[in-house]
Amino acid sequence: MVTTKIAHEREETPGPAGLPTLQPEMPWHVETLQRLLAGSERLPHALLLLGTPGIGKSRFAQALGAALLCESPLPDRRACGRCDACGWVAADTHPDLRRLSLVIDEDGKQAREIKIEQVRALADFLVVGAHRGGRRVGLIDPADAMNMVTDNALLKSLEEPGDGLVFVLVTSRPDAIPPTIRSRCQVRVIEGPALEEASAWVQGQTGCSPAEAGTWLAIAGGAPLNAIGFAEPAQSAAHRTMLEAISRLPDTSPVAAADALQPWHGRQWLPLLQRWLMDLARCSAGAEPRYFPAQSARLVELAARIDPPALAEAGRGLAAQYRHVEHPLNPRLFCEESLEVYLGAFGPAGTR
Numbered sequence: 298m299v300t301t302k303i304a305h306e307r308e309e310t311p312g313p314a315g316l317p318t319l320q321p322e323m324p325w326h327v328e329t330l331q332r333l334l335a336g337s338e339r340l341p342h343a344l345l346l347l348g349t350p351g352i353g354k355s356r357f358a359q360a361l362g363a364a365l366l367c368e369s370p371l372p373d374r375r376a377c378g379r380c381d382a383c384g385w386v387a388a389d390t391h392p393d394l395r396r397l398s399l400v401i402d403e404d405g406k407q408a409r410e411i412k413i414e415q416v417r418a419l420a421d422f423l424v425v426g427a428h429r430g431g432r433r434v435g436l437i438d439p440a441d442a443m444n445m446v447t448d449n450a451l452l453k454s455l456e457e458p459g460d461g462l463v464f465v466l467v468t469s470r471p472d473a474i475p476p477t478i479r480s481r482c483q484v485r486v487i488e489g490p491a492l493e494e495a496s497a498w499v500q501g502q503t504g505c506s507p508a509e510a511g512t513w514l515a516i517a518g519g520a521p522l523n524a525i526g527f528a529e530p531a532q533s534a535a536h537r538t539m540l541e542a543i544s545r546l547p548d549t550s551p552v553a554a555a556d557a558l559q560p561w562h563g564r565q566w567l568p569l570l571q572r573w574l575m576d577l578a579r580c581s582a583g584a585e586p587r588y589f590p591a592q593s594a595r596l597v598e599l600a601a602r603i604d605p606p607a608l609a610e611a612g613r614g615l616a617a618q619y620r621h622v623e624h625p626l627n628p629r630l631f632c633e634e635s636l637e638v639y640l641g642a643f644g645p646a647g648t649r
């Protein structure tokens with residue numbers, strides 16, 4: 298028995314059915330959504346929304362789904378938020394909406410994958426016509442949290458789309474979407490906001506100063522939904538600890554760094570390691586660091602010790618590691634391997 302309860306991205310808060318509440322799109326996505334809805338008669342039966350984490354893709358997908366089901370849409374075709382259909386969507390009880398996301402298992406942990414019974418339930422939903430006579434919407438987020446079995450089950454649904462059916466798949470990791478699924482979807486890249494807009498939003502959400510917003514946005518790679526996390530002391534402290542462990546390398550051992558990173562999931566420390574490497578690349582080319590301006594002195598010092606071709610190789614190596622970030626066979630070993638890949642930028646072991 299699977300209970301449906303989880304918020305896998307920060308932007309979501311649990312709703313009445315245990316799923317994250319459907320929330321409106323982020324302000325920077327209004328225009329993109331309006332453009333997409335303007336041609337909604339010609340919407341393909343499957344859309345794959347790609348974009349970096351923390352920019353509001355999930356909300357975008359939810360707002361799109363709500364708009365397609367709304368029975369009294371606004372002039373720009375976005376959901377009215379007031380009709381019966383919008384009420385059911387908000388309560389996650391709309392009979393023509395199915396949402397597949399990561400659930401909380403009985404042991405209280407977030408499932409790592411979308412489960413086959415979830416996809417099978419979707420297939421059942423598809424064979425029944427629309428209850429309200431309009432469209433039906435299947436939201437799959439994150440779409441990269443599928444495995445071969447669930448992908449195959451979904452593929453059948455994608456191959457035989459029913460009338461008025463729209464699948465909306467969301468991912469930050471397009472590499473993890475199999476070509477068979479991808480080729481059946483129309484791909485849309487969802488962009489994040491410009492820095493000024495992101496900064497204003499972060500300040501509005503947290504009450505922080507423009508300088509703090511700038512620092513958090515830099516660390517979060519410009520992703521505002523991730524940046525607001527740093528307003529929480531616990532996250533901010535975790536970030537400092539992880540960054541300290543990474544920045545001490547190669548003057549400390551990868552084992553010591555892996556010990557320090559142990560409490561956190563790879564999806565937290567690996568992007569940090571990747572950004573740190575990108576900043577090293579920038580510093581070695583004489584540019585200012587983009588993500589860690591406060592660590593500029595250490596970055597410059599380390600940049601003088603790296604070998605540029607080896608750094609490029611380490612960057613590719615970390616990107617390859619990222620493909621396994623959700624499902625490492627052995628998390629501890631995965632961490633040490635990733636740190637070794639990073640250390641490759643400083644030349645072979647023994648010469649660093």
Ligand SMILES: [Zn+2]
Nearest residue numbers: 367377380383
């Ligand atoms: Zn409505």
